[in-house]
Amino acid sequence: MHRYLTIDPWLIIEEGFDPKNNRSSESIFSLGNGYMGQRASFEELYSGDSLLGNYIGGVYYPDPTKVGWWKNGYPEYYARIANLTNWNGIDINIAGETLDLAHCKVSEFRRILNMQEGFLERTFIAELPNGKQIRVYAQRLISMVDKKICAIKYSVTPLNFSDTITITPFLDTDAHNESSNWGEEFIEEISKATEKDSAFATIKTRRSDYFVTSGFNFTLEYDGKTLTTSATPIEQEHMVGNELSVDCEQDKTVTIYKYIANVTTRDYEQKQLLTICKKELQQAQKKGFNTILAEQKTAWEKIWEQFDVIIDGDPAIQQSIRFNLFQLSQSYTGDDPRLNVGPKGFTGEKYGATTQWDSEAYCVPFYLCTADPQISRNLLLYRYHHLNEAINNAKLLGFDKGAALFPMATVDGKEGQNEWEITFEEIHRNGAIAYAIYLYANYTDDKQYLIDNGLEVLIGISRFWQQRTTFSKIKNKYVILGVTGPNEYENNVNNNWHTNNIACWTMRYTIESLAYVKEHAPQQYKELLTKLNFNTAEETKKWQNIITNMHFPTDNKTGVFLQQDGYLDKEQIFADDLDPAIRPINQHWSWDRILRSCFIKQADTLQSIYFFMDQFNKDDMKRNFDFYEPRTVHESSLSPCIHAILAARLGYKEKAYELFLRTTRLDLDDYNNEVAEGCHITSMAGSWLAIAQGFGGMWVKDGQLSFAPTIIPEWQAYTFKTRFRTNKLTVKITAKQVLITNHDQQEISLLVYGKSYTIAATSNIEISLR
DSSP states (O other), X not given: OOOOSBOOSSEEEEESOOGGGHXXXXXXXXXXXXXXXXXXXXXXXXXXXXXXXXXXXXXXXXXXXXXXXXXXXXXXXXXXXXXXXXXXXXXXXETTEEOOGGGSXXXXXXXXXXXXXXXXXXXXXXXXXXXXXXXXXXXXXXXSXXXXXXXXXXXXXXXXXXXXXXXEEEEEOOOOOSOOSSOOOSEEEEEEEEETXXXXXXXXXXXXXXXXXXXXXXXXXXXXEEEOOOOEEEEETTEEEEEEEEEEOTTOOEEEEEEEEEEETTTSOGGGHHHHHHHHXXXXXXXXXXXXXXXHHHHHHHHHHHHOOEEETOHHHHHHHHHHHHHHHHHOOSOOTTOOOOTTTTSOOGGGGOBOTHIIIIXXXXXXXXXXXXXXXXXXXXXXXXXXXXXXXXXXXXXXXXXXXXXXXXXXXXXXXXXXXXXXXXXXXXXXHHHHHHHHHHHHOOHXXXXXXXXXXXXXXXXXXXXXXXEXXXXXXXXXXXXXXXXXXXXXXXXXXXHHHHHHHHHHHHHHHHHHHHHHOHHHHHHHHHXXXXXXXXXXXXXXXXXXXXXXXBOTTTOOBOSSTTGGGSOXXXXXXXXXXXXXXXXXXXXXXXXXXXXXXXXXXXXXXXXTGGGSOHHHHHHHHHHHGGGBOOOSTTHHHHHHHHHHHHTOHHHHHHHHHHHHSTTTTXXXXXXXXXXOHHHHHHHHHIIIIIISOOEEETTEEEEOOOOOTTOSEEEEEEEETTEEEEEEEXXXXXXXXXXXXSOEEEEETTEEEEEOTTEEEEEEOO
């Protein structure tokens, strides 16, 4: 754990500049708006260690696979989000010296991410090698209102001199992704041009052929008044901009307002890009920075009305839960079904920033509880639109008859993951997609999605499970061989308990869904069966046989559901017995040593118990939690939240809080020593689930919302907002009572501690806390 940021309920604050923290800060202070995002690199030149990251959702590079010929069926490429034109550059030069914090004396450095209003600001004093001192104030935002627009306010004040200050706003197309299978460049510059007060650059992603035009215009102020000055066009290799010279007196401030637009052929024809970019910039400049900033504040006010969580008595948790919600809101807005939630969002390049099973397992339940149902529906439609690719993916691996295997990592529906044990073995992802369909139908009661789209996906997945099982004559049971469960510290195991369980559950739910659609939409049912060449009696009989006769490894002595066959053959050691100096073990041990150990990266068997909590009694949950949690090192961001939920349900308040602290402050305190690579966006949804489903005991039982709240000693009270179907609710838990407010115009019936209550429209109930 590394805590260097100041605790504040609405701000992320970095006091003082330490170059060793710079990459981590670039991740943490990132900005985005769902359409695009940027790591928090400086506007001015910085020659120290940095990752200049600028990304647009869905604009990726298919990095050709680098494997041996023998890996038949291997994906053709690793999908990586492309690092695009760096648009925030503003060089500052004084008397021949360029401002570079790597070569200046820096004092009074302060960087602030204002989460309440949605902008980044930075102040510092720099003494250049020539002895001249300046004060800089920079403020930046990526608009939540005009999705293609970014805006920067950058002010320079000379403190001990009067002289000419040269300001050069520019675009830099010399962008590189840090990892590449073959060392290839992902983008190439197509064109660039300057005009009087603006500049433009168009790049293209190689292989995937996305074109992106970036442009900027600007206005200048001196001592608070608009300044008209002639700009010198600058065109260099990979750079285009405008050079401005301003004669500045000591203690008077020069300010440049830079407006940026980014447009792409994901949305427009190539020939339209420059025209649309110019139009966007003209509108932004006409509004002006202050208006854009005011719109940003209003937009974030509405977001916080929807999402905000209040923790009384725990400032560190208050800050971190808001940080997680802020980054989630920047990464995905739900208004474009072509996009999904990547594990790093726009904060870094690890995992290629592609969609993985995190989206269905963590983000769908979060958005179902907090946002308009269309957002979750769009996440499901993203997978539906990729169903044919999932079927093709399964064909490459030898499956047929419409079996579908959705990719482990993807942008466009094709498999974009290049790790053998994950690409081919981590097939539980298929079950997470089926589970998300169930959650959506159960939570929203929108069964029309099941009729129109969901059932077709479920059939493809169930056909895959049926073909992926093997009948073992020795066990006289069906088995699933050669898999990797959610715990990636085990590879190529047989009968991963979670995989077997979710496979059976998926086939069972598909059978139930077939019956529902047959009854409620017989014509569509008939058309779907014809389209898929589906023999209901024959195929469901096979599925039911597998469900009834699946092998589930269990320790007969303790009753523990074994993570996989042979798990108890390993030497059983607890994570607390490890020397802290070798944690995380994935950064200190060989992979061979990890695979031979009993240590668990993340919830695996416990993931199933969380998914299907209603199927297990409290003894099952307690027995398995008590066994697995001490062996879990939580080196996946997806792990602590699941364990926190189960610990809270079991009444293990101290453990629940310990794990909740880890999941909420995972990035801010860098628990796993990896935030420099980007924030863990999808697991941030899990921190909200830990509050609502863990401490709040929120669940849906038989189509009815249910709560069983508890509170921990560290908190005076906590409040979260949720929605269920048409009702919007606020839930506040104090040391003595539960207060639930219904903000909707119609009543709602729900359960609290198993007892039924009806809350009238725009009313509330108070219940004593148990």
